[in-house]
Amino acid sequence: MSESPRDGVQSWEESMSARERIRSVAETLREPRSVNWISNQADTAWSTTDDELQDLVDQGRLRRVETDNTTLYQPDYTRMLFEEIRTLIEENSREELRSELAAITDKIEGWQETYGVETWEELEQSLADGDLSGAEIRERRDIIAFWQENEEDRRLIKHALALYSDVESAREQHTDLTEGATS
Structure with missing residues (x-):
C-alpha cells in the first residue's frame, strides 16, 4: 500500500x-x-x-x-497591542523582561557592529552592493527579518516595563476588592 x-x-x-x-x-x-x-x-x-x-x-x-x-x-490593532503587553506582564517577571530587553539590544548592537550600520534599513540598502554573493545577500535578508522582529519585541517589552507597576497596582486593587466582597 x-x-x-x-x-x-x-x-x-x-x-x-x-x-x-x-x-x-x-x-x-x-x-x-x-x-x-x-x-x-x-x-x-x-x-x-x-x-x-x-x-x-x-x-x-x-x-x-x-x-x-x-x-x-x-x-482591532489597539486591542491586540494591549493584549500582547498584558500577556508579557502576566507571563514574565519585571527582571525577565529586563533581561530579554538586554539580550535583544545585544543582538542588535552585534548586527550594527558586524555590518557597520545603525539600522536594518541601512543593512537593507547594502543588498544592492554589487560585491555581495548570493549567500551574503540571503544572510543579510535573514538578519533584516530578525532585526525587524527584535525591534518589535523590544518596543513591546519597553511598553510592558513602562506599564508594569500600573498593571500590578490594578491587579492588587482588584484582589483587594474581591477579597473584601467575599469577607
Missing part, C-alpha cells in the same frame, strides 16, 4: 472548526478584507463566516470598515 504525502498530517479543516479557521484568518489580517475573501481563505460557508465576523465585531476583536458599498473587516 502506498502512503499519501499527507498521511500523518492533519489539514486545518480536520484540526480546526470552521469558526476557529475564520477567527484565525480574521485576527491575522494585515489589511481590511471582505466576508467573501475571509470565507474563501478559511474554506467556510459565507453565512458561517458572516455570523462569526459579526460575533468578533460584537466582542471588540474586529472592526468593521465601510468603503464604497462594501463592508470590510480588520483586527
Whole structure:
C-alpha cells in the first residue's frame, strides 16, 4: 500500500472548526478584507463566516470598515497591542523582561557592529552592493527579518516595563476588592 504525502498530517479543516479557521484568518489580517475573501481563505460557508465576523465585531476583536458599498473587516490593532503587553506582564517577571530587553539590544548592537550600520534599513540598502554573493545577500535578508522582529519585541517589552507597576497596582486593587466582597 502506498502512503499519501499527507498521511500523518492533519489539514486545518480536520484540526480546526470552521469558526476557529475564520477567527484565525480574521485576527491575522494585515489589511481590511471582505466576508467573501475571509470565507474563501478559511474554506467556510459565507453565512458561517458572516455570523462569526459579526460575533468578533460584537466582542471588540474586529472592526468593521465601510468603503464604497462594501463592508470590510480588520483586527482591532489597539486591542491586540494591549493584549500582547498584558500577556508579557502576566507571563514574565519585571527582571525577565529586563533581561530579554538586554539580550535583544545585544543582538542588535552585534548586527550594527558586524555590518557597520545603525539600522536594518541601512543593512537593507547594502543588498544592492554589487560585491555581495548570493549567500551574503540571503544572510543579510535573514538578519533584516530578525532585526525587524527584535525591534518589535523590544518596543513591546519597553511598553510592558513602562506599564508594569500600573498593571500590578490594578491587579492588587482588584484582589483587594474581591477579597473584601467575599469577607
